[in-house]
Amino acid sequence: MKSSPTxxxxxxxxxxxxxxxxxxxxxxxxxxxxPVGVAPREVLAALFGGDDGSTQARIVLYARLPxxxxxxxxxxxxxxxxxxxxxxxxxxxxxPSTIGVNAGAGLxxxxxxxxxxxxxxxxxxxxxxxxxxxxxLVLLIAERTGAAKITLVLAGVAISNILAALVDAxxxxxxxxxxxxxxFRIGSLDNLTLxxxxxxxxxxxxxxxxxFSLTNELDVLMLGGxxxxxxxxxxxxxxxxxxxxxxxxxxxxxxxxxxxxxxxxIVPHIIRRFTGDEARALLxxxxxxxxxxxxICDTASRTLFAPYELPVGITLALMxxxxxxxxxxxxxRGRTA
Amino acid sequence: MIELRGLRxxxxxxxxxxxxxxxxEPGRVTxxxxxxxxxxxxxxxxxxxxxxxxxxxxxxxxDEIGSLTRREIARRAAYMPQERAVPSITVRRMALHGRFPxxxxxxxxxxxxxxxxxxALARADAAELAExxxxxxxxxxxxxxxxxxxxxxxxxxxxxxxxxxxxxxGHQLAVMDTARSxxxxxxxxxxxxxxxxxxxxxxxxxxxxxxGALAICGTPDEVYASGALDEVFAVKIRRALxxxxxxxxxx
Numbered sequence: 001m002k003s004s005p006t007x008x009x010x011x012x013x014x015x016x017x018x019x020x021x022x023x024x025x026x027x028x029x030x031x032x033x034x035p036v037g038v039a040p041r042e043v044l045a046a047l048f049g050g051d052d053g054s055t056q057a058r059i060v061l062y063a064r065l066p067x068x069x070x071x072x073x074x075x076x077x078x079x080x081x082x083x084x085x086x087x088x089x090x091x092x093x094x095x096p097s098t099i100g101v102n103a104g105a106g107l108x109x110x111x112x113x114x115x116x117x118x119x120x121x122x123x124x125x126x127x128x129x130x131x132x133x134x135x136x137l138v139l140l141i142a143e144r145t146g147a148a149k150i151t152l153v154l155a156g157v158a159i160s161n162i163l164a165a166l167v168d169a170x171x172x173x174x175x176x177x178x179x180x181x182x183x184f185r186i187g188s189l190d191n192l193t194l195x196x197x198x199x200x201x202x203x204x205x206x207x208x209x210x211x212f213s214l215t216n217e218l219d220v221l222m223l224g225g226x227x228x229x230x231x232x233x234x235x236x237x238x239x240x241x242x243x244x245x246x247x248x249x250x251x252x253x254x255x256x257x258x259x260x261x262x263x264x265x266i267v268p269h270i271i272r273r274f275t276g277d278e279a280r281a282l283l284x285x286x287x288x289x290x291x292x293x294x295x296i297c298d299t300a301s302r303t304l305f306a307p308y309e310l311p312v313g314i315t316l317a318l319m320x321x322x323x324x325x326x327x328x329x330x331x332x333r334g335r336t337a
Numbered sequence: 338m339i340e341l342r343g344l345r346x347x348x349x350x351x352x353x354x355x356x357x358x359x360x361x362e363p364g365r366v367t368x369x370x371x372x373x374x375x376x377x378x379x380x381x382x383x384x385x386x387x388x389x390x391x392x393x394x395x396x397x398x399x400d401e402i403g404s405l406t407r408r409e410i411a412r413r414a415a416y417m418p419q420e421r422a423v424p425s426i427t428v429r430r431m432a433l434h435g436r437f438p439x440x441x442x443x444x445x446x447x448x449x450x451x452x453x454x455x456x457a458l459a460r461a462d463a464a465e466l467a468e469x470x471x472x473x474x475x476x477x478x479x480x481x482x483x484x485x486x487x488x489x490x491x492x493x494x495x496x497x498x499x500x501x502x503x504x505x506x507g508h509q510l511a512v513m514d515t516a517r518s519x520x521x522x523x524x525x526x527x528x529x530x531x532x533x534x535x536x537x538x539x540x541x542x543x544x545x546x547x548x549g550a551l552a553i554c555g556t557p558d559e560v561y562a563s564g565a566l567d568e569v570f571a572v573k574i575r576r577a578l579x580x581x582x583x584x585x586x587x588x
């Protein structure tokens with residue numbers, strides 16, 4: 001009989017120290033690297049000294065900082081959203097897109113591109129509204145029958161398919177929208193500004209606070225519906241609440257970053273290998289892991305083929321996918337998620 | 338103390354419990370038995386308000402169940418389900434979640450909760466499993482983890498659905514000893530058991546169900562003498578007096 005060293009407190013402390021270090025390093029690289037190299041000293045000078053008129057300072061403050069902040073925000077929000085959906089639905093394949101978030105945001109963005117191609121500023125708001133509307137529709141449908149896990153998944157798949165068909169219809173009638181919609185679908189953190197990040201940041205911060213305050217509820221829910229009820233938790237209702245929080249997180253991220261689906265799927269899986277399913281470790285660790293992964297992928301997409309730039313969605317799938325498969329192959333014992 | 342009066346319950350028009358009156362009394366081990374599908378598990382869930390009630394009354398410690406919130410019920414009666422999920426959570430954390438019904442704001446467990454969880458772990462014979470994650474454990478060890486969680490609730494009534502399933506004979510008897518000691522503290526203990534011989538030997542009250550109704554309820558001696566067991570289970574069950582007391586066997 002051996003104890004399970006994986007989940008010991010010391011190991012968790014080590015995991016968080018490593019994640020924080022990686023995230024900080026990745027953020028520093030994200031600020032320093034790009035078509036124009038900026039020395040670490042100049043990065044610090046710009047961050048703490050503000051705009052002193054130098055080109056370097058302006059690049060850091062207006063081109064790179066919004067992007068770095070966007071990566072941290074979107075990565076953390078998507079990863080926590082994925083961890084929540086996977087835990088609530090007890091389904092390792094679940095991701096924010098499972099409850100219709102991506103399809104809803106996609107349809108709203110497609111409509112925006114078709115109806116008001118010049119009003120680009122509208123897209124984030126519309127995408128967020130679309131994501132929430134689709135997710136709430138899924139939750140409402142499932143709620144009517146007691147919000148069983150399988151009903152939630154099936155309702156999510158059905159709604160997503162309907163919305164995807166509507167996107168195809170929009171693009172058929174307004175082929176000009178295809179280009180802009182395609183950018184949104186792939187996902188990119190181009191053209192961000194700090195003011196534009198303010199609204200998603202507020203939404204994501206509130207949703208994160210809600211998620212972190214519901215970690216015991218999430219654990220209890222994972223022990224099964226009957227056990228949860230016997231401990232005094234209304235399982236169906238709490239599933240709906242937690243998935244609404246997950247939808248708000250993913251919705252706020254895709255509103256400005258596009259449909260970066262992969263972060264929400266793989267980051268929680270990787271983190272779970274170290275933390276297990278206990279939410280009070282899983283959620284914050286996922287947030288850090290998501291931020292780090294997106295920072296690394298975005299920096300790579302800006303620098304690998306400079307002066308050309310790949311949308312981060314592509315880098316994410318091309319770098320994250322093989323990394324994930326490598327992790328799966330390295331896994332010795334088959335542990336069910 | 339849980340009292341059922343003419344309880345009818347089921348799902349969507351399908352009545353599974355057809356009017357059961359029964360009380361789970363403090364200080365007694367009540368064992369429910371009956372053939373597969375007779376409604377034993379449904380009875381436990383209905384007694385805790387976990388499935389729709391179609392008629393009758395349920396009182397928990399004197400209060401009608403309809404007037405209690407889920408949380409209030411969870412502070413009065415613990416329930417160990419038959420189906421158990423296996424998330425990757427340590428046994429200690431699980432036992433701590435037994436304190437979930439008492440959780441206030443901020444949503445953090447306090448020193449009392451940690452102490453109660455440790456007591457429950459020791460009592461469920463799960464202390465040496467505390468740092469291990471549920472998926473790494475054997476079926477019997479997982480059972481003890483769930484038992485620890487139910488005990489951490491520290492309720493006046495404890496209901497367990499087949500607590501001896503998956504257990505070897507030594508651990509089965511250990512569960513029965515735990516049940517006995519809980520009853521000794523004045524708690525009402527209710528067990529669903531499949532092993533008739535174990536039930537006859539260890540129960541204070543034996544309730545035999547058949548087809549969603551109560552066939553007979555009484556002390557093991559009374560139930561044995563009535564001959565109802567042979568009828569309900571369609572077997573011949575006999576007993577012999579040995580130096581260790583009555584031993585039951587199937588013919």
